[in-house]
Amino acid sequence: MDNRRPWLQHYPPEIPKSIDYDEKPLYRFLLESGDRYKEKKALHFMGKEISFGELLVEAKKMAHFFQSKGLKKGDRVASMLPNCPQTVVTYFGAMLAGGVVVQVNPLFTERELKYQLKDSGAKFIVCLDILLPRVSNVRDETDLEHAIVTKVSDYLPFPKNIIYPFIQKKQYNIVVKVEETDDTHIWKNIIESGSEYFTEIDIDPKEDLALLQYTGGTTGKPKGVMLTHYNLVSNVQMCTAWMYKLEENKEIVLGVLPFFHVYGMTTVMNLSIMFGSKMILLPKFDPEQVLKTIQKLKPTLFPGAPTIYIGLLNHPNLKKYDLSSVEACISGSAALPIEVQDQFEKITGGRLVEGYGLTETAPVTHANFIWDKRINGSIGVPWPDTDAMIVKEGTTEELPLGEVGEIAVKGPQVMKGYWNREEDTNKSLKDGWLLTGDMGRMDEDGYFYVVDRKSDMIIAGGFNIYPREVEEVLFEHTEIQEAAVIGVPDPYRGETVKAIIVPKKGQKLDEQQLNRYCRKNLAAYKVPRIYEFRDELPKTIVGKVLKRQLIEESVAELEKDKQVN
Known part of the structure; x- marks a missing residue:
């Protein structure tokens, strides 16, 4: 047994311990699938x-358009879109042209958008028509040279394409008329007549960037993570090796996680393109729509986040749907x-x-085995x-087995x-190891456990308290739907533990x-000293609870109480 890597002894024979990764640009997956599975449905x-x-064909037309407007190798192309066909076309079209993709959250405010466009130096942006006013308002303060504008209805079948603009007007109270100019272009025209x-372009997969992916910025300003073609290719090939029972060209993947x-x-996206799988694109998470989609279109693979699975499990009509x-x-x-895992498996019969x-690892480094030994509460x-x-x-000094410390990872x-941030890069990357900022431990079998984010740890009365441990206990309570645990200032203990609880529908909980x-x-x-009850928790678009916001709100509340007293 490899004492440094005890986890290898648990690998089933179907999963290779090492893979011969393709040293090729990521877009080659689309060139190959577009040829091999020409008639098969992709989206x-x-x-x-x-x-x-x-x-x-559409990705090639987009690549031609970018190059015709002067895109040079390494130029950044911003994509500000929800999950829709345009997202996939833009992503691969930009890479085919030699560009670097910059993913932008469509929910960004002007301030957030301006920061990301300025920091990345993007020259092109592809966005929805309803987002164009936001882009136009910040454009002069960025390096943007061209905007390509599309509509959700561009890819809707009849009669949805006719009805959708009216729904959009009612929902967003906005109608944007887009006129073609020298620097504003209409998507449909590019696709129809391009x-x-x-x-x-000649690409060195290990050196050339495919993507600038911005971190959430929970600590300070968001940083642009530089991911090469090889980073992305290797991670998606690891993904297919891990899910060894999946069959090429036969799977259907549910794309509710934002691309x-x-x-x-x-x-979802890179895996499906490489594997010849059909992707079901959902622009946002709506529990009822997800349940209907699973019953009707029968996806076999469903990557998600805990809040997505919790949202489905708590849907009042869950039992009406077949998720098998x-x-x-x-x-x-x-x-x-663990409760969520157990319930979801009972309902679907899947794993x-x-x-x-x-973000810095493209993104996956660990997982439990899907069909083999797994340990509840472990990240695998x-x-x-x-x-x-x-x-x-903050170091690469390994700690004894079982001790809690910072998780460090290394791999292709x-x-x-980080983009234009040498100091941050040197802090995070040491001798090829990435210091994750997550606190964890490893057991004797090589299974890892995340105890908490370094920055989330609560120090109360000299004790280190990891919110995740308290949250696990709260989640086991049958009347709690969601819980978030944070540290708030306390004059006696330094910090104290506060739990913010979302009770299940119809349940009444009290502090005692x-x-x-x-x-x-x-x-x-470790017991919370303060409880707060809410109808919902603030979250990022991928369902991560915004703890920083909860802390800021709680501190403001404490300050207000102080002034009153």
């Missing part, structure tokens, strides 16, 4: 289906409560396992060719560095009841 979007052959001819987040981009087509789910973005990764073991260890914070999926429950299950110093 399903609100009733409209597009084949791999058609998708490749040329497929483009010049293939502008690296997790959805790799586990789902065979495999990898959950990421946040800790997966739901927790994984782990970061490192993927092929991925090394990991527990180190003393680890980023090149929860206090008794927590004291039964947690050491006294």
